[in-house]
Amino acid sequence: MRFVIYGAGAVGGVIGARLAAGGADVVLIARGAHLEALRRDGLRVESAAGSARFALPAVGAPQEIDWRPGDVVILTVKSTETAAALAALAACAPPDVPVVCAQNGVSNERAALRMLPDIYALCVMLPAEHLSPGVVVQGSSPVPGILDLGRYPRAVDATAEAVAGALRAGGFDSVARPDAMRFKYRKLLLNLGNALEALCGRLDDGATEALDVLRAEGTAALDAAGVDYASAAEDRARRGDTLRVDVPRGGGSTWQSLRRGTGRVEADHLNGEIVLLGRLHGVPTPANDLVRRLVNAAARAGRPPGELTPSAFLRLLRR
Template identity: 60%
Template sequence: MRFVIIGAGAVGGVVAGRLAGAGAAVALVARGAHLEAIRRDGLLLREAGGDSRHHLPAFATPAEVDWRAGDVAVLAVKSNSTESLLTRLPRDTPVVCLQNGVANERAALRLFPDVYGVCVMLPSAHLEPGVVVAQCAPIPGILDIGRIPGGVDPRAEAIAAHLVEAGFVCEARPDIMRRKYTKLLMNLGNAVEALCGRSEAADELAALLRAEGEAVLRAAGIEYASAAEDRERRGDLLQLVPVAGQERGGGSTWQSLARATGEVEADYLNGEIVLLGRLHDTPAPANETARRLVIEAATRGAAPGSMPPAQLRAAIDGSAGR
């Protein structure tokens, strides 16, 4: 089995480095300055226990990959890039969605018979070309996997075994989408963190978005793991630690603003709740407002944390009153 990891950013890069360090066959698809740095110097994985450098085959597009029997395509891109990438993969390739959100698996299943979802709990960072940072120790993350639309098969078990060998906590679970909807609820706060940074007022806004998201999922009849189940699964496994003297700045959306990428995946996080709310007559004005504002911030190149929480609260209150 060779893992072709498409998107060697924070999550994909850390998983790639860990798998390669454990002896797994790994290839990467990356772009721009990040790809150039990987080809020139290798992928640098920074962890609390020290750095490691991995010289791996790296390609600019899936079409350039030397696809072979036994390859598994691991999507680790933002959800807004998924559909365009799927059309460039060999149609007999198993696809693993190592991604936040819940739309990727359905998009993949439209085109591929063998699709797997991963519930990603992996605090990590990618802020400079060629470098990814694992921000938890001694366990870098929890990466439970399951077959889509449900169940477990030998391939899911084999992938889980590779991830465990690489140091991750991972179980093959038949109800993986139920877990991923719980992670979606957590990720609704990404927009708040990116816009407002961290504070008690920002936490209150994130809780508002989550409560609205839970109401929408209930209206849609979609099951998700309870907060108690989620706490039990996490336990004290994920311990944030400084790496090379640097504390964690923020999550994936915060990092998109910090890198000034010009785009975020809010359409597939907060936007998923907005979509379900429209389909099931349950308005989601708080998530719609956060979605719109963080996309506007990314488009104009705003720095993370540049919006006061009171400004976001006023915008949410105004949208709810319309």
């Protein structure tokens, strides 16, 4: 089994490095200055244990890969890039290549299933950061993350078990489970604060009210849509004390996108998912719509994190 990491940023870089450390064959797909650094110097992973360098093959597109039986794609691009990534895979990869969606949000698996038949949902609990070309930061040790997965929409098969085994060999806590999407929906509720964190630069105790409003709308929308999602208690039980963050991040994935000036964030697939469900089922979601619009505007304009405060966001919402 060879793993093709499609999107070797924060999450993809740590997953690829740990899989390789566990003995797996790994190929990275990246772009731009990051790809140049990977080809020139290898992938550098910073953690509490120090710095480690991984000399892994890196390409700029799936068309550059000599595909072979047993390949598995770990899709780790942002949700905004999923459509382009799937189109590229469908054009050159084997039609039965398994694709594991290790992404935030809940729309990627459905989109992938339109293009390819063997799709897996993976719930990412992995504190990581990528701000400099060729470098990713693993934020938790000794266990880098919790990566449970299952065949989409709800099953466990031999491929899911094999991928979970390879992830465990790389040091992750990973199990194959049929209800992986239930935990991805719970993660969606947690990720509704990503856009607010990016706008504010950092969330402190004063953000509690704003976060509560975002997540209350999210819960109401999921309930109205009849979505089955893991409870907060289930999520706490699964996490336990496994993740021990010993290298603090500047911020989450949306914060990192603003910080790097990528011009795009994935709020439409996080807060926007709640807005969509609210509109379909008659649930008002003004807070999620506002934070989605504000962070998209900031990304388009190239503004850095920290231009707003939680109290200012609430004032705008009340207007």
